[in-house]
Amino acid sequence: MPRDRRLLWTFPAAVCCARLKLRQCTLFLLFLLLLLPALLLLLWPLWTARPPCTLASCSCDTCVTDQGLYAWFDQRFNATVQPLLTSANANIPTDILLWWLRLQLKDPVPSPAHERLFQQAPKYRPDSRTNCRCHTCAVVGNSGNLVGSSYGQLIDSHRFVFRMNKAVTEGHEADVGRKTTHHLMYPESARSLEPGVRPVLVPFKPRDLQWMQPGTRARRDLRADWDKALVIHPGFMKYVHDAWSQGHGRYPSTGLLALVLALHLCDQVSHSAPAPPGPPGHHLPQEGAGLAPLD
Incomplete structure (x- = not known):
């Protein structure tokens, strides 16, 4: 132990010994020797422990961003x-725009004109993703496998x-x-949506971006909270095509x-449509990091 630390601990004991009799001082020193290790054992876990959410990428039992699971x-x-689409990524790179x-x-x-379409489209404001959260999400497909479930x-x-x-x-x-x-x-x-539901546009062509602009027929004919609308980024579509569907299909x-x-917005995701056996295409395996079937 460094000399300055020894002095720090021995100074109170020396003061005590100067004021107390030898026997009392000896008992006091023995008490300190027994008490300090016990206090150290008791307080050490509290000193070194961190909240579970700081030890992982989220506070769920498994998280989408956990590495090394699959x-x-x-x-x-x-x-x-x-x-x-956000204000920061509305300038689409040429290679992604061409794709x-x-x-x-x-x-x-x-x-x-294509650039203006993305500049005028609704923008998403990302929230700060923290480790101390557990946003669970369910992706519900349109197949009949949920009937009677x-x-x-x-x-x-x-x-x-x-x-x-x-x-x-409904029903x-x-x-x-x-x-x-x-x-x-x-x-x-597209269909009309209940209040509070965010419309998320999947733009497959330039006209799709024009379709949801203010004053269009879609705004007149379909009920939706258009002020909450979001737009899938074309770069994300290319990423899903290349990395997830492995280039299958257009x-x-x-x-x-x-x-x-x-998977990108949530910490843990459940899905209702398990992938049938067969060659890889649009479907995914049932299991993955932070990904699980509903059952």
Whole structure:
């Protein structure tokens, strides 16, 4: 022990010994020798312990951003990719813009008009992702595998519930739940939404971005909280196509985009449509880091 620390501890004892008799001083020193180790053993766990949420990427039992649980997931998931259009990423890189335009055009030519579409589109304001949170999300597909499942209450217990296209819950609440927080759609699959539900546009072509601008027919004919609208970033669509669907098809399905979007926005994700056996395509394995079937 350094000399200055020894002095720090021995000075009170020396003062005590100067004032007390030798026997009393000896008993006092023995008391200190016995008490200090006991106090150290008692307080050391409290001193070194940290909240569980600081030891992992979130406070859930398993987290989407946990590494090393599944190699296939780690190879595909890139937490740095921003899934939604924001003020910071509205200037689309040329290579991504070309890929996105080629979804519908054979030989596209990027123009300032395309750039303006993204500049005028609704923007997402990202929140600060902290370790001490556990945002659970459910992604509910439109297949019939939930009929008779009685999963409605379980689905509604999640903080966020993602649905897509023309999904309806009325009359099927016991199986699919009644709660929706995010609804992914594009013009051909759009429907009116309940108040409080965020419309999430999946733009497959430039006209889709024009479709949801103020004063358009969509705003007149469809009921939705358009002021809460979000837009999937074309770079995110390319990332899902390249990393998750492994380039199968021309573009990823709305269902796969919804699932990967939830993985990027949430800490733990449940999904209602397990992947059937067969060659890889739009579907994913049932298990993954922070990813689990509802049952």
